[in-house]
Amino acid sequence: MDTPLEIAGKIFTSRFLLGTGKFKNKPDLAESIKASGTQIVTVALRRIDLERHDENILEYIPRDVTLLVNTSGARNAQEAVRVARLAKEAGYGNWIKVEVISDSKYLLPDNAETVKATEILAAEGFVVLPYMYPDLYAARALVKAGAATVMPLGSLIGSNRGLKVKEFIQILIDEIDLPIVVDAGLGAPSHAAEAMEMGADAVLVNTAVATAEQPALIARAFAMAVEAGRLAYLSKLPSPKDSADASSPLTGFLYDQPR
Amino acid sequence: MRITINGQKKEMSSSQSLREVIGQFRASPAVLIAEINGTIIKKDQWDQIRVNDGDTVELVSFVGGG
Numbered sequence: 598m599d600t601p602l603e604i605a606g607k608i609f610t611s612r613f614l615l616g617t618g619k620f621k622n623k624p625d626l627a628e629s630i631k632a633s634g635t636q637i638v639t640v641a642l643r644r645i646d647l648e649r650h651d652e653n654i655l656e657y658i659p660r661d662v663t664l665l666v667n668t669s670g671a672r673n674a675q676e677a678v679r680v681a682r683l684a685k686e687a688g689y690g691n692w693i694k695v696e697v698i699s700d701s702k703y704l705l706p707d708n709a710e711t712v713k714a715t716e717i718l719a720a721e722g723f724v725v726l727p728y729m730y731p732d733l734y735a736a737r738a739l740v741k742a743g744a745a746t747v748m749p750l751g752s753l754i755g756s757n758r759g760l761k762v763k764e765f766i767q768i769l770i771d772e773i774d775l776p777i778v779v780d781a782g783l784g785a786p787s788h789a790a791e792a793m794e795m796g797a798d799a800v801l802v803n804t805a806v807a808t809a810e811q812p813a814l815i816a817r818a819f820a821m822a823v824e825a826g827r828l829a830y831l832s833k834l835p836s837p838k839d840s841a842d843a844s845s846p847l848t849g850f851l852y853d854q855p856r
Numbered sequence: 857m858r859i860t861i862n863g864q865k866k867e868m869s870s871s872q873s874l875r876e877v878i879g880q881f882r883a884s885p886a887v888l889i890a891e892i893n894g895t896i897i898k899k900d901q902w903d904q905i906r907v908n909d910g911d912t913v914e915l916v917s918f919v920g921g922g
Contacts, residue, residue: 616920616921616922617920617921617922618919618920618921618922619920619922620920626920639921639922640918640919640920640921641918641919641920641921641922642889642916642917642918642919642921643916643917643918643919644862644863644914644915644916645862645881645883645888645915645916645917646883647861647862647864647881647882647883647915648881648882649882649883650882650883650884651883651884651917651919653884653886653887653917653918654918654919654920655887655918666918667921667922669921669922679894682896683889683891683896683916684889686889686896686898687887687889687917687918689918754922755922781922801922803921803922804922807920
């Protein structure tokens with residue numbers, strides 16, 4: 598029997614987190630949230646456009662879905678902390694995805710700054726879900742800093758390349774006593790299933806859903822893959838072998854087996 | 857007086873409350889968060905707090921993100 602995902606004392610029956618960036622339109626986003634059954638979605642904070650009346654994205658996110666505000670745009674711990682404090686002021690909770698990135702080509706997270714921001718924000722009472730490069734020492738530092746989960750990348754943000762750092766994510770799954778949420782780079786439901794089969798506690802997907810021709814369809818496919826992968830993990834799937842092992846009985850009447 | 861709001865320089869006739877300043881733009885204040893000179897101003901203080909010459913105002917809100 599499975600136990601539900603628990604993050605900071607909150608129970609989730611869905612193990613699929615959805616990002617809300619890059620959707621062609623807001624109804625696509627709303628349908629994708631519904632079709633996937635996600636219970637946690639990420640949003641970002643931006644300067645408003647003074648000349649335009651922008652649509653309020655929160656109108657497309659059901660109130661019972663937990664809002665996870667990312668600190669995208671932050672290049673160091675201090676900026677991430679500033680974003681988090683601003684986000685809290687809006688009154689939609691205190692869940693923060695710490696994301697500290699200073700390299701604009703690869704968008705790789707800066708683990709050291711991420712640990713710093715996590716420590717400050719966790720001490721202020723934020724529920725911190727840090728996005729990180731899968732490194733055991735950094736993950737341990739995040740645990741010590743008070744993180745609620747650890748979110749290693751699968752591959753580069755928005756690359757749809759799947760689990761390029763699989764072995765290192767496996768180490769975090771095996772060694773870190775917090776929910777492991779694989780974030781970034783999952784480009785197909787098979788990638789999500791693979792992460793869940795390994796024992797990841799959840800996955801976060803944005804680009805692959807938002808940029809598909811039919812976002813709601815693939816959102817549902819991702820949710821199903823996450824569930825399938827989870828069940829496979831719980832089943833303790835057998836390991837690969839180097840030679841065949843017959844599934845059907847070969848004993849029989851066609852010819853005599855050589856002894 | 858001159859203020860900087862979301863990185864743009866703006867001329868204002870005189871010192872105004874933060875709510876009045878925000879009201880001059882097309883943005884919907886529903887989920888707006890405001891900072892003056894790096895300090896967050898809670899919504900219930902928007903009427904009392906005045907924006908003065910040389911102030912830097914930031915207005916942010918939620919958008920899609922991963």
